[in-house]
Amino acid sequence: MFLRKTPTGEGGPVSNINPFGFSSEQNVERAMPQPTDMSGGPVVLATNESGAVIKKITATPVAGFTFLGTGTSTSLRYVEKGTGRINDIGLINPAEVPVRVSTDTQSRVVLAYFLSQGKVVIRFKENDNGTLTAVFSSLASTSSSPSKNIPGTILAFDTTAAGDKAVFVLQDGVGSMITTANGDGSGAKVLWKSTLQDFVPQGLTKTVAVQTKASRTSSGSVFLLSGGVPQLYLSGASGFRANISPDTNWAVFSDYENTNSPLQIFDKNKNQRWDIFLATLPEKCAWSKVRSEIFYCFEFKGEFLNLPDDWYKGKVFLNASRLWKISAKTIQEIVLADMSSLTEAIDPTNLSLSGGDRLLGFINKHDSSLWLVDLTGVRPLF
Numbered sequence: 001m002f003l004r005k006t007p008t009g010e011g012g013p014v015s016n017i018n019p020f021g022f023s024s025e026q027n028v029e030r031a032m033p034q035p036t037d038m039s040g041g042p043v044v045l046a047t048n049e050s051g052a053v054i055k056k057i058t059a060t061p062v063a064g065f066t067f068l069g070t071g072t073s074t075s076l077r078y079v080e081k082g083t084g085r086i087n088d089i090g091l092i093n094p095a096e097v098p099v100r101v102s103t104d105t106q107s108r109v110v111l112a113y114f115l116s117q118g119k120v121v122i123r124f125k126e127n128d129n130g131t132l133t134a135v136f137s138s139l140a141s142t143s144s145s146p147s148k149n150i151p152g153t154i155l156a157f158d159t160t161a162a163g164d165k166a167v168f169v170l171q172d173g174v175g176s177m178i179t180t181a182n183g184d185g186s187g188a189k190v191l192w193k194s195t196l197q198d199f200v201p202q203g204l205t206k207t208v209a210v211q212t213k214a215s216r217t218s219s220g221s222v223f224l225l226s227g228g229v230p231q232l233y234l235s236g237a238s239g240f241r242a243n244i245s246p247d248t249n250w251a252v253f254s255d256y257e258n259t260n261s262p263l264q265i266f267d268k269n270k271n272q273r274w275d276i277f278l279a280t281l282p283e284k285c286a287w288s289k290v291r292s293e294i295f296y297c298f299e300f301k302g303e304f305l306n307l308p309d310d311w312y313k314g315k316v317f318l319n320a321s322r323l324w325k326i327s328a329k330t331i332q333e334i335v336l337a338d339m340s341s342l343t344e345a346i347d348p349t350n351l352s353l354s355g356g357d358r359l360l361g362f363i364n365k366h367d368s369s370l371w372l373v374d375l376t377g378v379r380p381l382f
Contacts, residue, residue, distance in 0.1 A: 064112030
C-alpha cells in the first residue's frame, strides 16, 4: 500500500491513499455513509465444472478482511468501510449472519489490515483535509486496551507474509525510513533509510521488498532489504510492478516494454524470465500458501492502452473473466473459475488465500463488496 507525503503533525496523519499499492490523488475512495443492514450470509452465485464455487460474502462495503484460523478456514473477519465496525461471519451456512466483534468503531474508515491471525487491526480513517490517520486496535480479548493512533507520518504500509508484523515506510525528513514493527509501531527495527519516499513495500517470509511506484512512462526496480544493504532483485522498463513469492524464489511482474506479453514470470535461482500470455496485473495474483511456485491470477476482459496508470487512478475497471492457477516452475496453467456467468461486474483487488489454498477472498473495486472463490471441491491437477 502506497500513501502520498503529507504535512507533519500530531497523531500520525497520512495522506491520500491508493488501496492498490500506488499513489494517486484521484483514487481516494471517500468514506460515504454505509448501509447498516447486517442480514444474510454468503450467497452462492456460480458453481464451476472444476468444483470452484463463487460466493458473495457481504454487499456492505469492506475496508479489509482476514481468514480466521490456521487450518481449514470456515469464517473470516472484516472491517466495514465508513463505519469501521469489525465483524466475523461464517462461510458455510447461507443462514450465517455477521457477528460484531468489537464495540470500538472508527468513522470514515477507508482501509484496514489485520495482524496476528485477526487479533490486531489497523484501520486507516480519512480526515477532513483528505489525509489519513492510522488507528491501532487489539482484539485479543474483551478487556483489550483502547484504540490509539499510530505515531509518525506513514507513507506506505504492508504486513509480513506470516502476518505477525507490520511493515512501515515512514517519512524521515525529506526522505524515508523502512521499518518492521508491532502493529502499534512499537518495537521498530529499521531496515533502510533513503533520500527517496516513493516506495511500495511487500512483506515476505524472511525479508522485506521495496519497489519504486509503477507508471507506464517510467522504469522501475524492486530491492530486497537484507543485512541493511538493499539488494537489487528485479527491474523493468515500463509500468514495472513485481509480486514476489514469500520465499523470494519466484515473482510475477509486469513490463510493458515487452509487447509480446506484459506479464512475466521471474525465476530467481535460474535468473530467467518467461512470458505469460494472460491479461492481468501482478496485483491481481496471489501466491499459494502450500507450494511456493504456485500462484493464482484473475484474467480481465478488454484491451486498455494506458495500464497500469489508468487502473490505479480509477479511470478504468479491469473486470474479471476467469481465475487461473499457474505454476511458475513448470508453466502449467489451468482455469479454475469462469466469471462470465455472473451478472455483477467484478474487479478483484486485495486478494488473500486461506490456509491450504482452500479459499481465495477479494474485494470488488466497483463497490467494495466482499467475495470469495471456494476451491475446496477443486481436484488438484498439479
